[in-house]
Every structure is written in C-alpha cells, then in structure tokens.
Amino acid sequence: xxxxxxxxxxxxxLANLELTPEEQSRILKDLNSIxxxxxxxxxxNTKNVPPMAQTSDKFGIDASKQGSDRFSYVMRExxxxxxxxxxxxxxxxxxxxxxxxxxxxxIER
Amino acid sequence: MDLSALTVESTRTAVAERVLNPVALAEEFYKKIxxxxxxxxxxxxLCKDRAMKKAAAVQAAADKGDALPPLAGVxxxxxxxxxxxxxxxxxxxxxxxxxxxxxTATVVQRLEDAGAVVLGKTNCDEFAMGSSNENSGYFPxxxxxxLSRVPGGSSGGSAAAVAANLCVAALGSDTGGSIRQPAAFCxxxxxxxxxxxxSRYGLIAFASSLDHIGPITKTVKDAAILLRYIxxxxxxxxxxxxxxxxxxxxxxxxxxxxxxLGVPKEYFGEGLDTEVSTAVETAIQKLAQAGCEIxxxxxxxxxxxxxxxxxxxxxxxxxxxARFDGVRYGHRSSSAxxxxxxxxxxxxxxxxxxxKRRIMLGTYALSAGYYDAYYRKAQQVRTxxxxxxxxxxxxxxxxxxxxxxxxxxxxxxxxxxxxxxxxADIYTVTADLVGVPGISVPCGISKEGxxxxxxILGGHFDEATVLRIAHVYEHETGTGR
Numbered sequence: 001x002x003x004x005x006x007x008x009x010x011x012x013x014l015a016n017l018e019l020t021p022e023e024q025s026r027i028l029k030d031l032n033s034i035x036x037x038x039x040x041x042x043x044x045n046t047k048n049v050p051p052m053a054q055t056s057d058k059f060g061i062d063a064s065k066q067g068s069d070r071f072s073y074v075m076r077e078x079x080x081x082x083x084x085x086x087x088x089x090x091x092x093x094x095x096x097x098x099x100x101x102x103x104x105x106x107i108e109r
Numbered sequence: 110m111d112l113s114a115l116t117v118e119s120t121r122t123a124v125a126e127r128v129l130n131p132v133a134l135a136e137e138f139y140k141k142i143x144x145x146x147x148x149x150x151x152x153x154x155l156c157k158d159r160a161m162k163k164a165a166a167v168q169a170a171a172d173k174g175d176a177l178p179p180l181a182g183v184x185x186x187x188x189x190x191x192x193x194x195x196x197x198x199x200x201x202x203x204x205x206x207x208x209x210x211x212x213t214a215t216v217v218q219r220l221e222d223a224g225a226v227v228l229g230k231t232n233c234d235e236f237a238m239g240s241s242n243e244n245s246g247y248f249p250x251x252x253x254x255x256l257s258r259v260p261g262g263s264s265g266g267s268a269a270a271v272a273a274n275l276c277v278a279a280l281g282s283d284t285g286g287s288i289r290q291p292a293a294f295c296x297x298x299x300x301x302x303x304x305x306x307x308s309r310y311g312l313i314a315f316a317s318s319l320d321h322i323g324p325i326t327k328t329v330k331d332a333a334i335l336l337r338y339i340x341x342x343x344x345x346x347x348x349x350x351x352x353x354x355x356x357x358x359x360x361x362x363x364x365x366x367x368x369x370l371g372v373p374k375e376y377f378g379e380g381l382d383t384e385v386s387t388a389v390e391t392a393i394q395k396l397a398q399a400g401c402e403i404x405x406x407x408x409x410x411x412x413x414x415x416x417x418x419x420x421x422x423x424x425x426x427x428x429x430x431a432r433f434d435g436v437r438y439g440h441r442s443s444s445a446x447x448x449x450x451x452x453x454x455x456x457x458x459x460x461x462x463x464x465k466r467r468i469m470l471g472t473y474a475l476s477a478g479y480y481d482a483y484y485r486k487a488q489q490v491r492t493x494x495x496x497x498x499x500x501x502x503x504x505x506x507x508x509x510x511x512x513x514x515x516x517x518x519x520x521x522x523x524x525x526x527x528x529x530x531x532x533a534d535i536y537t538v539t540a541d542l543v544g545v546p547g548i549s550v551p552c553g554i555s556k557e558g559x560x561x562x563x564x565i566l567g568g569h570f571d572e573a574t575v576l577r578i579a580h581v582y583e584h585e586t587g588t589g590r
C-alpha cells in the first residue's frame with residue numbers, strides 16, 4: 001500500500017497537525033519507507049490467532065471468576081472523593097479565568 | 110569524595126552508619142554535575158532546593174538517632190517522563206516547557222518515602238520516542254564513554270547520569286528498549302520489570318500497553334534493591350498487577366548452577382556486529398562455567414517484532430498524545446484565531462519531527478480501511494511472539510542475547526534514516542511486546558572502548574531468576590562491587 005499526498009493530508013487532519021509543506025513531503029517519504037518494512041507482517045498466516053491488546057491480564061487475577069469479575073481487585077465503590085485541587089490545575093493553563101479554560105471562539109456567527 | 114565508588118548499597122550503609130553526611134553528599138553531586146554535565150547533557154532540571162531539604166531531613170533524623178528508612182540519603186535521578194509535584198516535567202518536549210507537575214508519580218513517592226534524595230530530572234528522547242536521545246526537544250545527550258557518540262535512548266539522560274557518576278542510580282522508562290539499550294551503550298545495568306510489576310501512575314504515557322518503569326544502576330544488586338521499593342500493586346494504576354513483591358535482594362548471591370539458559374538463534378544472525386557477538390558468546394561461556402546449562406532455542410517470529418512494535422506503539426501514542434492540544438496545559442500557539450487552528454498549530458509547533466512522524470504512522474494504522482491490515486494484524490503477531498516465549502520457557506529458565514546489534518553509534522549517524530534507527534531496537538522490543546522482564550549488564554568493551562551489553566530475559570514476574578543470573582555473571586567476571 002503506497003501512501004499518497006492526499007493520504008498525508010487526511011491523516012494530518014485526523015491527528016490535528018498543521019504540517020508545513022516540507023514536513024508533508026518528509027513524512028510522505030518516511031511513511032512509505034516505514035510501511036514498506038512493516039508490510040512483511042503479511043508474510044504471516046494469522047488466521048484464527050486472537051489479537052492481543054495487553055500482556056498482563058493473566059497475572060494476579062481471580063481465575064475462578066469469569067470475564068471482568070476476574071479484575072474485581074481494580075474496582076472501588078462509586079463514591080466521590082477529592083481529586084486534584086482546581087487552583088493547582090489552573091496554574092498550568094495557557095489562558096483561564098481561574099475557573100474555566102479559555103479558548104478561541106468555537107461558534108462563528 | 111570518590112563518587113564513582115558509590116553504589117545504592119554502599120551509600121545507604123554509609124548513611125545509616127553515620128559515616129556519610131547526606132547533605133555533604135548531595136552537594137558533592139551538584140558540584141560534579143556543574144562541572145561535567147555541560148559536556149554530557151544528562152539533566153534537564155535540577156531540583157536543588159528540594160533535594161537539599163530532603164537531605165537535611167535525613168541528616169536531622171540521623172542526628173536524632175532515629176531508625177533511618179532503607180534508602181536514606183541515596184541520590185537518584187528521575188527521567189523527565191515521570192512527575193514530581195511542584196517540579197517541571199517536560200517529557201523531553203518543548204510542548205511541555207515550563208509545565209509544573211501537580212502530582213508525584215508513585216515510583217518517585219515510593220523512593221522518597223524510602224529516604225532517597227532526588228537530584229533532578231534527566232534528559233530523554235521526546236515522549237520517550239527514540240533510541241539515541243537525539244530527539245530531545247532541548248539538546249542531545251552525549252555518551253560519557255565517548256562524547257562524540259549517543260548514549261542510547263530514550264532514557265539516555267538517566268543512563269549517562271549513572272555512567273558519569275552524576276547520581277548513584279536513576280529511574281528510566283522502557284517501551285521498546287529504552288532502559289536496556291542506553292544501559293548497554295553506557296556500560297551500566299538497566300532492568301526492565303514485567304509489565305504490571307511497577308506502577309505507571311505519574312509516567313507521561315507513550316504507549317500504554319508497552320510502557321514500563323525500571324531502574325538504571327551501577328550493579329545488579331542495586332537494581333534488585335530499587336526494584337523492591339518501586340514494585341507492587343498501586344490502586345492508582347489499574348494495570349499494576351496484584352502479584353506479591355519478591356525479596357529481590359535476597360535473590361542476589363544465590364547460585365545459578367543448574368539453571369537452563371536459552372540461546373535463540375534468531376538473535377545471532379545478520380546485522381549483529383562481530384565484537385558484540387564475541388563478547389556475548391564469551392559471557393555465555395562464563396555462565397556455563399558457573400554451572401548453567403546452555404540450550405539452543407528458537408524464537409521463530411523475532412524478525413516480525415520491530416514492525417509489530419512500530420504499529421502498536423505508534424497507534425497507542427497517537428491516542429495518548431491527543432491530549433496535547435493547547436487547552437489545559439502545555440504550549441498554545443499564539444497565532445491561532447480559531448479553535449481548530451489552536452489545536453493544529455500548538456501541536457505542530459510543540460512536537461518534534463520524530464513525534465510527528467510516529468503520530469502520523471499511528472493515526473494511519475488506526476484509520477478506517479487500514480485498522481485490520483495494520484493494527485489488528487500487529488496485535489495478532491503480538492500473540493505469536495508471546496507463544497514463542499511461552500514455548501521457550503517450557504524448555505529454559507531464562508534467555509540470553511545481545512542487548513543491541515552494535516555498540517553506541519555516532520551522534521548524527523542515524524537521524525536521517527528512521528528505519529535504520531528502528532532496527533537498532535531489534536533485540537529489545539520483543540520483551541516489551543510480550544511483557545517479560547529483562548536486564549542488560551555490561552559484558553565487554555569494543556576495540557574502540559565502547560561498552561557492550563548482555564541481555565537476560567525471564568518469564569513473567571520472574572525478575573528473581575533474571576537478577577540471580579545477572580549477579581552470578583557480574584561475580585564470575587569480577588565486574589560487580
């Protein structure tokens with residue numbers, strides 16, 4: 001599968017990246033050479049091989065239970081408890097009124 | 110004071126015996142950092158006031174005659190992808206320049222509760238993406254063994270700091286080899302714990318199913334000591350496993366006689382530098398002399414590990430880095446007039462080239478029409494790689510390989526060839542994909558004076574066997590302390 005300039009534009013839009021023209025042509029070249037290397041995965045027959053998302057879902061679990069009950073040790077009661085203080089979190093905000101994060105207008109009239 | 114002679118073990122003993130003053134020790138390290146770090150670039154942030162306060166508290170407790178906690182006074186460095194409340198954390202990126210973390214990572218909290226003194230945050234490849242520490246948004250790190258060469262990455266700053274005696278030990282993170290590979294390049298010890306062994310709470314995420322935190326130290330025993338304090342279930346990290354923590358220190362000194370070591374043929378083929386191959390084969394012979402049984406094995410899907418990794422890691426990274434949008438924290442573009450421009454320009458301005466490359470690759474792999482061909486396929490190959498290891502561990506107790514195909518390369522050598530850079534990870538990525546623990550220990554020096562690393566991999570949650578064998582090797586070659 002060869003990546004085109006149109007693909008780069010589409011993917012950059014999905015990733016919310018405003019690439020410069022030099023970046024676009026660099027990335028086009030890099031993606032194609034990386035994907036060429038990645039294509040070798042198609043040499044493997046993976047029919048009936050289950051996909052693996054995570055390595056640790058067999059250890060420390062309650063094997064006598066089924067499904068997500070096996071991970072009951074990660075659950076807690078649904079009670080509200082304090083999180084990080086708002087003043088501390090707002091300190092890093094690029095623009096705020098102390099209570100809300102301020103951003104450019106979302107709706108253009 | 111000879112800082113090069115200090116280990117975690119010797120430092121804590123000397124502090125506990127009141128023969129070493131933690132305040133004087135911290136000051137010595139800061140003096141050495143000021144003198145040597147301009148050439149190396151290991152640190153991004155020094156938290157001197159905070160460190161001296163902590164050292165003074167340890168000293169006060171010692172003066173009062175209180176029992177001291179187990180790592181009291183030990184100076185450590187933390188890779189800048191882990192948070193410390195009130196201290197800048199950049200993940201090596203300009204997009205987080207000036208970001209003051211609002212909370213402390215569990216691993217740092219545990220080390221500090223044990224009495225350690227955090228000297229500062231170390232340099233790394235941006236968002237832990239890289240194998241040379243040339244992708245830092247700030248400046249590259251130089252290998253203390255040869256300043257014209259890379260220290261490895263992405264934990265290059267941590268490895269260089271330990272190798273240059275700018276701290277006694279450090280924490281790094283490993284997603285595709287980022288603890289073990291720089292440890293090998295810098296001639297120090299780097300431990301990758303089992304996935305879920307150590308909490309990731311407070312680790313700025315790169316790829317959540319692959320990220321691991323682990324120690325970088327001068328000796329195997331030091332790695333065992335630090336692992337003991339950072340390991341264990343953390344309710345703030347749902348992926349941290351509910352598996353009891355072994356007394357890793359007690360494993361050190363146990364003989365390796367009778368342990369079966371697998372040597373996988375796929376790790377000794379094309380692309381492996383002859384000097385590395387010779388050093389590793391000599392190391393394996395030393396382990397045989399120590400009583401290990403050497404068993405030839407095969408890990409047949411090895412050649413598919415790098416492409417699998419570069420799909421899964423970049424796909425997860427594209428999701429994890431979506432949060433950097435200029436809204437709540439981090440760089441916000443000053444030229445944006447609309448919300449969309451703000452997102453797009455903040456990200457394009459704040460992220461470096463490698464990060465953008467990986468976000469693009471990951472987004473592409475997950476996009477409609479390509480998800481099955483790339484991401485789902487890679488997840489299936491991950492299962493095949495796991496089966497390779499499960500089969501191997503039916504026949505052997507541990508697996509020995511080179512850590513890297515070559516010693517440290519020159520700065521600038523691989524920056525224009527991403528595939529060549531990615532292939533440097535060939536011996537390390539599989540452990541991250543499968544979730545097994547591994548260690549890199551120094552096993553020789555090349556003709557050009559560059560360190561070579563030996564990698565030992567173990568079964569899930571079997572850090573004990575890995576540490577045991579690594580320590581026996583250190584002991585056989587007199588390279589321990």
